[in-house]
Amino acid sequence: MSYLVADRLTKTYGTADAEVVALNRVGFEIAAGEFVAVMGESGSGKSTLLSILGAMNAPSEGTLFVDDIDVYQLPIERQADFRREYLGFVFQHFHLVPYLTVLENVMLPLVTTRFRAARKHAMAQEALAWVGLADKVGRLPAEVSGGEKERVALARAIVNNPPVLLADEPTGSLDSRTSGEVMTLLQNLNQGGTTIVMVTHSEACATYAERVLRLADGRLVDADPGDAGGALHPGKPLQVVAGLSA
């Protein structure tokens, strides 16, 4: 059964005279627990697609359903709740907050939840232990290596156990050995049931995925786009995961 359904996603920028089509009627379905790689040349629309899947960039046309929730029909603040409860992000350049320690960076997605301080602490330490950084909790991001930063970012993305992980070039800044370690972590995570959508330029990284979606000029060129229209997914209210809602 499809967990994530993108239907005819279109994103245009600019006015009618100088309109740029970043994404053109892209549609696909991803099952729960699937590991999908998105590949394509620079400017093919990968990042735009990822930002739309991340509930941060409303499409000009088309719909996105995750767990039968029509994401862009949610009010703006509920979209924030959706991101907190359903999604984890791993960014290419880590995007750690420089004045917070490794542990505090990992705890960030839990800050606005109702969990007690001790539980937040335990969850963050568990996530850091899972990525092998249990001994680096008190360090600042500037005091750890690039590979460790990526693992901190991964720990932050999974600390609240989101069902979907979105990763944008997670190994883009890493050497091949460290890249392999990070991809292994992603694979382990996927085997634990997390749905992963990963944007990558690397064919080697793409081999970890079960399926590859290829984009060119904003169109999907190497996948069955399917036709999962809104009629099939009437939508349901965003279910609040116990304890996560602020």
Add this chain to the structure above:
Amino acid sequence: MKLRHIALKNILRRKAKSGFVLAGLVVGVATVVGIITYVEAMTADINHKLEKYGANILVVPHTDQLSLSYGGLSLGGVSFDMRELSEASVARIHEIKNNRNLAAVGPVALGAVEIGGQRVLLAGVDFKVAPVLKPWWQVDGRLPGVGEVMLGHDAARILQLSVGDPVEVAGRPLAVSGVLAATGSQDDQILFTTLGQAQTVLGKEGQVSMVEVAALCEACPIEEMTRQISGVLPGARVMGIQQVVKGRMETLHQFQRFSYGISAVMLFIGGLVVLVTLMGNVRERTEEIGIFRAIGFRQRHVMAVVFMEAGLVSAVAGVLGFVLGVGGAWLGLWLRGAGHRPAVGMAPELFCGAVLIAVVVGLCASAYPARMAARMDPNQALRAL
């Protein structure tokens, strides 16, 4: 970890900018506190000086008396219906609404007596309140008790009496307990004795000729005090020594108005410093705020972080501004030089007010930057990749 930890850590990380916001607010708050403290100290000082003037309200019976004086030369008065006040009615002065502002109430019995062939004015006064009503008195000897009189400086000279001498007043043998040093006032020509003794000598038992009142006018205008006393003594004429009080208070009020205007401008400038600095902060933190939004911070969470930062810095600015303001006022009064130096108090309500003003200005000024941060598109964080 909570939102306030993020706010606190960001303040500590951006020490220079936080310091700039702090300085802007401290100057504004210190100005307000300094001016208020200075004005209050000056008001207290004026009141202190007015108290030194002694009685500032006179209560006399209604009379149909025509004054016969011309060019400073008094030719005596013609009294058609001279009345006295009863002692019982004098007690009603203590029943006025602002009775806490009564520093002293001194009934006086007046009448002429003959001593050695000279007609002299005898005044019976309550010597318990004399130090408040006549603070300028300097007595050679001591204040009189029963069977004693005190002479004014001129009266002692003209009657050729000194401390310890016997004197017969209206056929009663009394002793001179003291002589007043020259005051330059009518007191120099008067004989003073206790109120009860004067009433007996003058045949005015239970009656007084006038009442002198010393009112503290800090919390209550003198006009209001005279109105209230008139209310409880409808048969009396109540007169305030208004010129002195009005003149000095009016000057102070003009200074107050001007100073509060300056304070408002300083606070406005402090608010602008907060606004501009926080807007710069928010722009610098675009990526960080984008990350917060991307991982599920609501708009109100982002606003809360900005407000907490502004609130924390503002509260510290309030405390520092209070200390600096009070210190500045103290310095100003110290530099003012000789004379009575008013006390500068660390009033708790002023401290709370200073912190409150700083926080309110800080929060108001940070409202726009907070809104700007909250409405930031989280997609900007991904674009920065």
